[in-house]
Amino acid sequence: MSKLFIYYSFSGNGDAVAAKLAGKGFEIRKVESEFKLSRRLFPQMMKGGFSAAIGQKPALTGYDPDVSGYDEVWVGAPVWNARLASPVNTVLRDTDFSGKKLTFVLYSGSGFAKNADARLRKEYPDARIIHLRQPKDVPEELAKLD
Numbered sequence: 313m314s315k316l317f318i319y320y321s322f323s324g325n326g327d328a329v330a331a332k333l334a335g336k337g338f339e340i341r342k343v344e345s346e347f348k349l350s351r352r353l354f355p356q357m358m359k360g361g362f363s364a365a366i367g368q369k370p371a372l373t374g375y376d377p378d379v380s381g382y383d384e385v386w387v388g389a390p391v392w393n394a395r396l397a398s399p400v401n402t403v404l405r406d407t408d409f410s411g412k413k414l415t416f417v418l419y420s421g422s423g424f425a426k427n428a429d430a431r432l433r434k435e436y437p438d439a440r441i442i443h444l445r446q447p448k449d450v451p452e453e454l455a456k457l458d
């Protein structure tokens with residue numbers, strides 16, 4: 313069973329998930345975007361929160377949307393403003409997951425994401441959703457991936 317983890321990370325929590333899944337035999341595809349957030353908290357929240365709220369799909373850098381070689385695909389997204397981080401909107405638009413066993417791993421400050429859940433349940437009713445609270449700082453959360 314070949315498994316792929318596609319993910320975006322702005323501040324490293326997604327990288328902690330990727331390291332764990334790489335150890336479990338996943339191939340890893342990190343998404344890079346032209347969309348950049350400030351390192352300062354307030355402008356970061358304003359820009360990222362707004363972008364997520366309006367469902368922006370920023371351009372990705374060198375993203376390969378071909379998942380045909382995998383049986384199972386996991387998609388990792390930070391939660392922004394209770395929604396998916398906007399670069400992940402582009403991933404979902406550009407990738408055909410049909411026929412794949414699909415899991416979403418959402419990492420957030422709170423461990424929940426109301427709007428993201430509602431959207432994913434609607435658009436991918438068969439997918440599993442796993443929520444992790446700050447796995448970079450709370451490594452016990454990574455046990456939810458086992």
Ligand SMILES: Cc1cc2nc3c(=O)[nH]c(=O)nc-3n(C[C@H](O)[C@H](O)[C@H](O)COP(=O)(O)O)c2cc1C
Pocket residue numbers: 320321322323324325326327356357358359360361389390391392393394395419420421422423424446447
């Ligand atoms: C713009 C922005 C908005 C955020 N909004 C939320 C939110 O609505 N709920 C929440 O629990 N955490 C929120 N967070 C916290 C992130 O989801 C959390 O730090 C996550 O683990 C980041 O993943 P990363 O380090 O892989 O980028 C937000 C962070 C940013 C930068």
